[in-house]
Amino acid sequence: MADLIPFPATRPAPDKVAHVVSRSYEEYGRKERKALMKHNPFSFLHIIRPGFKFHREFSGARRFEMVRNRYLEFLEEGILIRDQEPAFYLYHTRSGADSAYGVFCAASTEDYRSNLIKRHEDTLLRREELFADYLEKVRFNAEPVLMAYPDQQNLEALFGEIMQEAPEYFFTTPDRVTHRLWVIRQQGRVAAIREAFRTMDSLYIADGHHRCASSDLLARRTETLPGGKEQDKSFRYFMAYLIPESQLRIHSFYRLLTTMNGLSKNELLVRLDHYFRIHDMGPAHFEPTEKHQFSMYLEGEFFALYLRRQPKASKDPLGRLDTQLLYENILKPVFGVSDPRNDPRVRYLHDRHGGAEMRQLIDRGACAVGFGMKPVTMEELKAVADAGQTMPPKSTFIEPKLPSGLTLYDFQNHPS
Incomplete structure (x- = not known):
């Protein structure tokens, strides 16, 4: 009580x-x-x-x-x-x-x-x-x-x-x-x-x-x-x-990387192809419309990333979070980010007003690439908390x- x-x-x-x-x-x-x-x-x-x-x-x-x-x-x-x-x-x-x-x-x-x-x-x-x-x-x-x-x-x-x-x-x-x-x-x-x-x-x-x-x-x-x-x-x-x-x-945060970790645009797309189906969406702003789908903005273009291996239903609610999936399939293996809370190459912008700012930062060269995702749901938040787990940093922007x-x-x- x-x-x-x-x-x-x-x-x-x-x-x-x-x-x-x-x-x-x-x-x-x-x-x-x-x-x-x-x-x-x-x-x-x-x-x-x-x-x-x-x-x-x-x-x-x-x-x-x-x-x-x-x-x-x-x-x-x-x-x-x-x-x-x-x-x-x-x-x-x-x-x-x-x-x-x-x-x-x-x-x-x-x-x-x-x-x-x-x-x-x-x-x-x-x-x-x-x-x-x-x-x-x-x-x-x-x-x-x-x-x-x-x-x-x-x-x-x-x-x-x-x-x-x-x-x-x-x-x-x-x-x-x-x-x-x-x-x-x-x-x-x-x-x-x-x-x-x-x-x-x-x-x-x-x-x-x-x-x-x-x-x-x-x-x-x-x-x-x-x-x-x-x-x-x-x-x-x-x-x-x-x-x-x-x-x-509940809103989500964009993840922005200040460098490409030595990769060219084509090299990055090839690396991501191992984890995702990739659709080139062109210059028009694109936001994910479903879970386990991500947006990427790079060199003036948006890309839709569809996870190839959908997470299986399990007792691990953290493993089904898009913030965790993006970390496990992009930030860590592709960009070498082992500590997303403290790595100076990672920046966060909440999506309440951050879409235009993300694009501006990348277009003017302050950042190299940005990723977006659907917000965490209340059910997902509760499942993680009930399991005694904690989310990756900047998983939620709450109003x-x-x-x-x-x-x-x-x-x-x-x-x-």
Whole structure:
């Protein structure tokens, strides 16, 4: 049973929420970020990049301390407010024809340890340790772990009922995304949500594997302190955003190679002929239309690659993933890529907007060749996670992407 609980969030004052929330720091270009921070003193970016006011960058423990200071300043100035009662937070977002809803809650690190919360990606210990150090110092969690749960009719009906009511927040950001948020405190509704999640056998991490692992690492550290497990229960939870599986949108990544590994175009085609049936599709953009089919862009032309040896049905879900098949049949044997996560010759572009950029990079010589494939399905993701396996790097680009600063989990404001 999933131990998902309501929590009293720290969140923007209602009259400032549209100015506080931001996209992920990495999504901004340098000039755009600088202009935004210069002209918007309420932006959450000021908390996560606290050196801006001093016109310099800080790192390590000093930066963590200053993040904490900026956070406390936002509270003191009323830009952020602390809820006093635990709540679930239902959040709906719409961008063009795409929309999704889910609920912010606090999830248990013990559920992560016991594999009730399942993962499909590897994490790096150095990144886990760095983020655990960060959380321990700043004492709040601003980035939720995105997790998917099986669609459930009772929850869908309850959330549909709540979304007919007036929201706490209703605003649109400059990227034309509309946001609505409802605060759920009524005891009957809170109990119904908790009970619905208790019936679920598994939850699946969609995005935020390092955040989840780091939260667990911090909880383990705290438990080793005298009385730590009893005195600081807040570290045993982390902020999560739970979304129905049907609301999740999964995209794929293009794989680009910066060199041809000494092969000419014809030599590469001959090498690939061992693994694939190859159709020349010409200069028009081509995307795979079925599983185990790949696209390749090379010297101004697209090629359709059809795997000659279809993977047999087996108990190995990883072996049927197109990302794994591309690695086993192209990246490793043809280009000599043994470590796709760290090989500097491999670049990744997600296919949400990356098709034109992939073509431009290759046409101007920044990369030599690119490969595309159909996205991983939710069923494939779950099968890999259920088998205790992990996918190759950059196997999924998952939406919705959540804004920063909408809800924060403050360890010092934990309900227990």
